[in-house]
Amino acid sequence: MSELRPIRVLIVDDSALAQKIIRAALIIDPMIDVIGYAKDPLEARDKIKQLAPDVITLDIEMPNMNGVAFLERLMRLHPMPVVMVSTRTERGSDVTLLALELGAVDFVQKPQRIVEFSSDNMAEELRQKVKLAATTKPLNFRRLTKPGNPSPAAPYGAPTNTNKPSIKNALIAIGSSTGGVEAIKSLLLDLPNSLPPIFIAQHMPRSFTQGLAERLNETTQFNVTQAENGQIARDGDVLIAPGGQHITVSKQQGDLVATICDGETVSGHMPSVDVLFHSVAKIMGKRAVGVILTGMGQDGADGLLNMLNAGAKTIGQSKASCMIYGMPRAAAELGATAIQADLEMIPRKIMHALDGISRQHA
Numbered sequence: 001m002s003e004l005r006p007i008r009v010l011i012v013d014d015s016a017l018a019q020k021i022i023r024a025a026l027i028i029d030p031m032i033d034v035i036g037y038a039k040d041p042l043e044a045r046d047k048i049k050q051l052a053p054d055v056i057t058l059d060i061e062m063p064n065m066n067g068v069a070f071l072e073r074l075m076r077l078h079p080m081p082v083v084m085v086s087t088r089t090e091r092g093s094d095v096t097l098l099a100l101e102l103g104a105v106d107f108v109q110k111p112q113r114i115v116e117f118s119s120d121n122m123a124e125e126l127r128q129k130v131k132l133a134a135t136t137k138p139l140n141f142r143r144l145t146k147p148g149n150p151s152p153a154a155p156y157g158a159p160t161n162t163n164k165p166s167i168k169n170a171l172i173a174i175g176s177s178t179g180g181v182e183a184i185k186s187l188l189l190d191l192p193n194s195l196p197p198i199f200i201a202q203h204m205p206r207s208f209t210q211g212l213a214e215r216l217n218e219t220t221q222f223n224v225t226q227a228e229n230g231q232i233a234r235d236g237d238v239l240i241a242p243g244g245q246h247i248t249v250s251k252q253q254g255d256l257v258a259t260i261c262d263g264e265t266v267s268g269h270m271p272s273v274d275v276l277f278h279s280v281a282k283i284m285g286k287r288a289v290g291v292i293l294t295g296m297g298q299d300g301a302d303g304l305l306n307m308l309n310a311g312a313k314t315i316g317q318s319k320a321s322c323m324i325y326g327m328p329r330a331a332a333e334l335g336a337t338a339i340q341a342d343l344e345m346i347p348r349k350i351m352h353a354l355d356g357i358s359r360q361h362a
Contacts, residue, residue, distance in 0.1 A: 006033035007134045010053035012044045012070075013037070013085065014062045018110075022057060022085070025123035032130060039063075041070035048078065055081045055133045057126075058104070060095050068099050075103040081133035083126070085110045093211045100181035101215075105133040105323060109205075132178065132296060136323050167358045170196040170287045171233075171249065171256060172350060173280045173307070175273025177203040177295025179323025181212060183343055184293070188220040188238065190347035195354070197233035197256055198222070199241075199249060199280070201271040203295065206243030213240045229260040241271035248279035256283075267299035273327070277303025286311030286360065289353045291346060292337065294322040298330035305336035313353035316340045 009032060013019050016039075023034045036051050038044035040062045048056070056074075060067040071082060084107040086096040096107045106129045108122070172195065176183055180202045188198075204212065210226045216238065217224035225231070227239035227247055233256045241247035246266070248259045259279075266272035273292070277300055280288050290307040292300045294317055308314045316328040316337030321344070331337050341349050 006031050007131060008033055008035045008051070008054045009130060010035060010044065010047055010051060010056050011037050012039075012041070012056055012062070012067070013059040014039045015059075018059070018085075022126070025126050026130060028123065029127050029131070032127060041065040041067070044070065048074075048080075053080070055083065055130050057083050057085055057108075057130065058099075059085050059110075060087070060099070066095075068095055068102065071099055071104060072102050079103065081105050081136050083108060083129050083133050093208050094215070097181060097208060097211050097215050101185055103182060105129070105136050106178055109207075132324070136179070167196055167354050170289075170354060170357050171280060171284050172196060172198045172289045172291065172354075173249075173276055174198060174200045174291045174293065175202075175276060175295075175300040175303075175327065176200070176293035177269075177273075177297065177299065177324070177327060179294035180204075182323075183317065185216060185219065186343055187291075187293075187347055187350075188216060188222055188224075190344070191222075191350065193221040193223075193236045195350075196235055198238045199227075199233070199247060199258070199276060200238065201241045201247060201273045201276040201300075203269050203271070203299070204243050206245075209240055209243040213238075216240075227258040227260055229258065231258045232256070233258060241276065244270055246271050246275045248275060249283050250279070251283055267302070268297060269299050273300030274303035277307050281306040281310040281312065284310075284312065287357055288312040289350055289357075290314045291316075291350065292328050292331045293317045293343075294324050295327040296324050297326050300327050301330040301334045301336055304331045305334050308336055308338060313356065314338045315346055315349050315353070317346065318342045 011019050011022050019037045026032045036047050038047045042064050058067045082104045084099045084104045086107050087110050108126050213224050213226040222238045223236050224238040226242050239258050245260050250257050267274045290304050290312050304314050314337050316331050318340045319325040321342040
């Protein structure tokens with residue numbers, strides 16, 4: 001899409017009032033042009049063919065077909081950037097997480113009273129996420145390397161045995177933002193649950209991180225939880241930082257323990273990937289693997305460099321496989337990533353990095 005013309009947006013929502021309010025919020029920005037509306041997915045299908053929008057805003061609850069079912073078909077047949085509009089209900093959170101897994105770029109929480117959507121903060125959030133979505137590559141266009149194909153970046157190579165017993169006293173730390181829900185699920189599905197503990201900092205509101213943990217616990221073979229302060233992390237555990245709080249790692253009587261704390265945002269975020277990575281560098285040193293995934297901004301770059309300097313293995317997601325090549329780019333430019341790899345190759349890189357840790361400390 002040319003940077004010189006406005007972003008063409010199609011609003012898909014069954015409420016005429018919601019369409020009007022969303023349009024008003026978007027067109028304040030001269031670089032956003034609302035080119036049409038659709039009241040349900042069937043009409044949206046025709047409007048996409050007629051109008052060729054750059055971005056779609058998609059409601060979840062609609063007649064004829066719900067937004068998530070439409071999103072799944074869209075990403076399979078005609079992938080394009082989508083920003084979901086969800087309610088603040090618990091069910092809404094679950095459905096929004098499913099949409100992110102299917103390839104939606106991001107979401108905006110729709111208030112119970114749609115007129116509240118016109119508030120300055122919500123309207124600005126919507127505009128920024130639509131503009132961000134316009135820069136992304138949809139799911140089907142991002143997967144350029146088939147699983148099992150050799151990766152061009154191979155310093156850590158492929159593991160010799162992906163089902164070997166867990167390496168003791170080691171840890172994997174992962175940081176991600178936009179596009180991270182899909183990326184994290186992909187990684188966990190391709191990793192054995194005999195691994196050392198995995199700590200994750202994903203930029204997401206607290207109302208969604210609990211649901212994310214529950215969904216990953218149901219769909220992967222790991223024991224996935226939203227981390228609690230003082231929680232001991234054991235082999236096969238995945239601990240996700242609560243939204244709105246930082247997560248760090250400590251050792252107590254030989255156990256790896258999660259510390260959850262409030263405070264100021266770091267690198268613009270809470271939870272901050274930098275906060276997690278810095279703590280891992282301090283506590284784990286050479287016995288850690290750091291992975292930075294898709295996301296906007298620079299959070300995690302400094303912390304990953306600290307991990308690398310402490311002797312940890314560090315991996316960045318490749319530009320070709322990122323929804324947003326922001327955080328991995330910042331880390332790469334800082335010299336913090338020992339290798340970059342396509343998303344589907346990262347599990348093999350993690351396993352080989354753990355092999356290296358095991359050999360070094362045998």
